[in-house]
Amino acid sequence: MMKTMRAAQLTEPGKPLQLVEVPVPKPKRGEVLLKVKAAGICSSDLHYQDGRSKVTRLPITLGHEVAGEIVECGEAVKGLAVGDRVSLFYLVTCGECMSCCTGNDNYCNEAEMLGKNIDGGFAEYLTIPARNAFPFPNSIPFSQAALFTDAVATPFHALSRAKVKTGDSVLIIGIGGLGLHAVQIAKIMGAGQVIAMDLDQDKLDLAQKVGATAVVNPGHENPVEKVASLTGGGADVTAELIGLPVTVRQAIDCTAIGGRTVIVGICPEDVVINPYHDLLLSERTLLGSADQSRADFPVIIELAARNRLDMSYSVTRELPLDEVNRGLEMLRKKEENIVRLVVTFP
Ligand SMILES: [Zn+2]
Numbered sequence: 001m002m003k004t005m006r007a008a009q010l011t012e013p014g015k016p017l018q019l020v021e022v023p024v025p026k027p028k029r030g031e032v033l034l035k036v037k038a039a040g041i042c043s044s045d046l047h048y049q050d051g052r053s054k055v056t057r058l059p060i061t062l063g064h065e066v067a068g069e070i071v072e073c074g075e076a077v078k079g080l081a082v083g084d085r086v087s088l089f090y091l092v093t094c095g096e097c098m099s100c101c102t103g104n105d106n107y108c109n110e111a112e113m114l115g116k117n118i119d120g121g122f123a124e125y126l127t128i129p130a131r132n133a134f135p136f137p138n139s140i141p142f143s144q145a146a147l148f149t150d151a152v153a154t155p156f157h158a159l160s161r162a163k164v165k166t167g168d169s170v171l172i173i174g175i176g177g178l179g180l181h182a183v184q185i186a187k188i189m190g191a192g193q194v195i196a197m198d199l200d201q202d203k204l205d206l207a208q209k210v211g212a213t214a215v216v217n218p219g220h221e222n223p224v225e226k227v228a229s230l231t232g233g234g235a236d237v238t239a240e241l242i243g244l245p246v247t248v249r250q251a252i253d254c255t256a257i258g259g260r261t262v263i264v265g266i267c268p269e270d271v272v273i274n275p276y277h278d279l280l281l282s283e284r285t286l287l288g289s290a291d292q293s294r295a296d297f298p299v300i301i302e303l304a305a306r307n308r309l310d311m312s313y314s315v316t317r318e319l320p321l322d323e324v325n326r327g328l329e330m331l332r333k334k335e336e337n338i339v340r341l342v343v344t345f346p
């Protein structure tokens with residue numbers, strides 16, 4: 001085993017990540033040492049880099065969407081072995097509080113996020129509690145498995161919270177890394193119509209390739225009127241994945257009487273809601289959905305392993321660790337039609 005490894009660390013907000021040589025961590029009791037094989041580059045990484053979202057210590061190795069191979073197990077690790085290919089749930093939780101014990105581990109007060117509060121996957125190795133590592137079969141490439149934790153599990157969690165049922169019309173606002181999977185998950189959950197909304201026509205074309213039955217481009221048409229005409233009044237479920245006041249407002253306005261609006265995009269600004277018209281008269285339900293829970297993982301791995309999820313469009317490009325800063329800049333400038341860029345390791 002090597003004693004040191006390369007890692008891309010945030011040392012100061014506003015600066016490119018620094019490629020440094022650091023010691024390979026040792027797995028503690030209950031932890032595994034992972035040889036990282038793939039780590040997704042997410043818009044959240046831009047927020048950490050810019051200081052818009054605060055990391056809790058510096059320097060820190062970013063990268064929260066990770067898959068790899070177990071190379072060492074600490075004491076008391078059960079059910080996992082050296083050589084296992086695993087995808088990581090990115091919240092390291094206490095495992096004991098009431099939230100953790102009731103399946104709501106995404107609200108654990110002690111949760112620490114991989115690549116934000118603890119060193120993540122833009123490095124050759126990392127250590128993680130064994131309970132965060134979920135094995136997946138050889139048929140799934142590491143670069144796709146890396147995306148389960150956020151790009152797939154986050155919309156899965158949101159649409160589960162919104163209780164999509166057979167025949168529902170579902171509107172997905174924002175067809176990025178999460179939205180492309182949200183379209184497919186809505187179909188798997190039994191949606192009749194799945195409508196994709198985005199300003200980017202390339203993204204809408206991609207949404208249709210993975211099963212969207214209709215697309216709406218607010219740059220060319222009134223989105224509320226278009227959705228109303230497609231659905232006969234509004235979508236039964238609307239998922240907002242962008243996080244702008246205008247799209248949050250559209251999400252509510254596009255939702256049917258008695259329908260559910262679920263907010264997933266990070267929108268720190270206020271949005272005006274009229275409780276009488278928006279909620280009372282229409283009996284709409286307005287929901288939030290944060291991250292995902294461990295319980296979502298086995299379902300997602302099953303869907304990917306059975307080819308129910310088409311992830312062939314999910315990885316736009318693979319980059320070596322040396323080019324992580326180029327990847328971040330490509331994402332920032334929205335170069336190409338990026339779903340996800342993934343750092344991969346030999
Ligand atoms: Zn992410």
Ligand SMILES: [Zn+2]
Nearest residue numbers: 094097100108
């Ligand atoms: Zn907890």
